[in-house]
């Protein structure tokens with residue numbers, strides 16, 4: 001069995017705000033101050049009874065040395081507030097009793113706010129890292145909101161005197177609110193309750209407990225005021241949104257039908273549109289699904305399915321080519337190109353029934369084949385292939401029109417011809433054999449997947465990427481491993497190279513010869529031409545935005561259909577899902593969004609659901625595969641989050657060793673955890689079946705399970721999934737309770753006699 005600790009590493013990367021030594025010292029000082037404060041103070045001396053007993057004495061002292069008493073009181077109040085010690089309510093009452101309303105208010109208001117600010121700083125600068133590690137991800141989810149509305153939340157918390165003073169200071173210390181804002185809002189928000197308490201202090205002698213100060217009516221008024229302030233931003237946003245929507249709909253109002261043909265019209269029958277229609281039909285709605293091209297959209301016809309079918313043929317070719325490493329006689333790899341392309345067609349045909357008109361009609365969906373155009377916020381016009389036109393009135397519309405490949409503005413591109421994911425499969429099917437020289441422009445997931453597959457099938461592939469590395473959204477170690485894998489399969493990887501222009505090179509006889517792409521090396525500034533028989537553009541995909549009515553509606557579209565958290569456009573009747581709105585151009589992201597868009601479109605008047613992308617997995621199907629959920633290192637750093645890295649290399653995994661050829665197995669599991677806890681911030685896997693291994697981590701993150709839960713789960717031997725458990729084991733070893741282990745060792749030594 002594998003010793004998981006070997007060659008595996010677990011290291012912490014803390015945010016640089018405090019050096020550990022400094023923080024430990026400061027925390028110790030704080031703990032001491034608290035201990036002394038609690039010991040000296042309050043519970044004994046700062047009780048109502050004690051102060052009432054010494055009331056006359058205090059008044060006499062105040063009459064004798066007013067400034068000395070004010071100064072002493074102010075300092076004591078500040079200390080109690082800063083350290084969140086008990087007794088603050090009694091002190092406030094005492095201020096009224098001794099100093100009267102004006103001086104009492106002045107002293108308490110400033111001392112409490114300054115004390116609160118000190119306590120806020122303690123939380124922010126001393127405990128910040130610690131608390132961020134524990135709550136950072138939850139805070140991150142609401143960070144934007146806190147940045148915009150933090151002041152109003154603080155005001156409402158301050159107004160409600162039921163919420164402990166110290167808790168508010170601590171919580172706000174973790175938010176991005178500015179210190180000056182915190183100070184000003186605290187002073188304002190605490191003022192009403194301060195007035196009540198200081199005024200009540202004037203009846204100090206007759207009070208039996210601090211709770212008598214707030215009558216139910218006064219408390220109720222403060223709670224109502226606080227709640228109103230808390231709800232104000234949401235209410236204001238909602239009202240403004242409604243006004244804007246009314247304004248937008250005004251020019252169309254006259255066209256609003258009295259009755260509707262459908263509850264929902266869905267534009268596009270790709271991953272997003274199909275799920276949207278399915279959900280609406282399942283919810284009992286009358287739904288019309290309009291598709292202009294093939295049912296199933298990009299994924300089935302031009303994207304995931306054909307590319308994965310091609311990758312499988314390439315995998316087989318690579319296995320045959322390396323057969324001798326496994327003791328099997330090597331055969332020259334021969335390609336039956338038409339059989340290979342026929343297989344791709346067959347795979348598409350075998351999946352097509354899942355997305356077919358028949359299936360969706362059986363599910364209760366009205367499927368209309370034709371080109372949809374939004375005429376007004378309640379009407380969609382469909383033009384079918386035979387040019388017949390029908391108008392469908394509907395309460396809501398979901399746009400699931402997908403995306404299309406970006407075609408860069410390269411001089412000469414149209415002359416040499418090119419393929420995109422939309423046209424690639426038809427062009428390949430028209431070839432009698434695999435194009436000999438293929439240039440792939442773009443080193444993202446699609447470029448890497450297809451480039452490697454073509455190379456494994458025997459083409460001379462040059463992959464050109466302007467960025468310094470492949471798969472730029474992944475960490476550098478992932479990019480490096482993928483680059484090595486592609487190069488191992490014979491791909492000529494040119495990163496940091498910009499495509500400049502295309503042209504057919506003149507032959508010696510003056511006619512046009514090889515088609516070439518001229519590229520420039522960013523480091524050397526050198527320009528050179530790369531010849532190709534097929535140029536594949538894989539430089540990104542942009543939402544489909546034109547030709548279906550968005551312009552006429554006056555929707556301000558730039559790169560994608562703009563939607564809010566409910567996937568609603570500025571028009572209350574129009575929603576969007578999938579590649580058309582983004583930001584994730586993935587089949588499962590489109591399906592995930594479709595549920596939210598549809599449910600909000602149908603039931604949003606009663607209850608709306610904000611879409612979330614937490615725990616959204618993704619995979620790139622290169623060999624070895626790259627799969628990830630949650631954050632990677634570069635994202636955690638960009639967000640300023642402290643994290644620990646745990647890594648387990650596949651070279652240590654028994655199953656990977658069983659499957660490996662001559663070279664040791666390449667790949668790893670890399671986990672990011674919140675410092676000191678086993679909670680996952682993200683997991684990246686580079687392995688032959690990384691996409692199949694990832695769901696264990698997706699499940700763990702989705703349901704709040706830590707690495708200890710994965711470690712405590714039995715995994716079948718020998719499987720790639722065991723790497724997940726071994727990575728958890730590496731984390732566990734790095735966090736072993738060393739003192740306890742030392743005790744255990746001593747115990748066993750003693751037992752041996």
Ligand SMILES: Cc1cc2nc3c(=O)[nH]c(=O)nc-3n(C[C@H](O)[C@H](O)[C@H](O)COP(=O)(O)OP(=O)(O)OC[C@H]3O[C@@H](n4cnc5c(N)ncnc54)[C@H](O)[C@@H]3O)c2cc1C
Pocket residue numbers: 267268269270271272273290291292293294295296297298299300302303304305307370371372373400401402403421446544547548577578579580584585586587588589590621
């Ligand atoms: C080569 C490649 C490989 C990929 N591999 C993967 C992968 O492995 N995993 C993964 O998760 N994702 C992958 N993707 C991405 C995936 O295909 C898309 O994210 C997914 O298809 C998006 O679904 P969608 O419903 O938003 O759009 P689409 O699937 O594009 O569907 C939109 C549909 O709307 C129709 N339409 C547009 N306008 C109109 C109109 N006016 N009237 C009627 N119909 C209209 C279009 O014809 C189209 O059928 C890949 C993409 C490509 C190109």
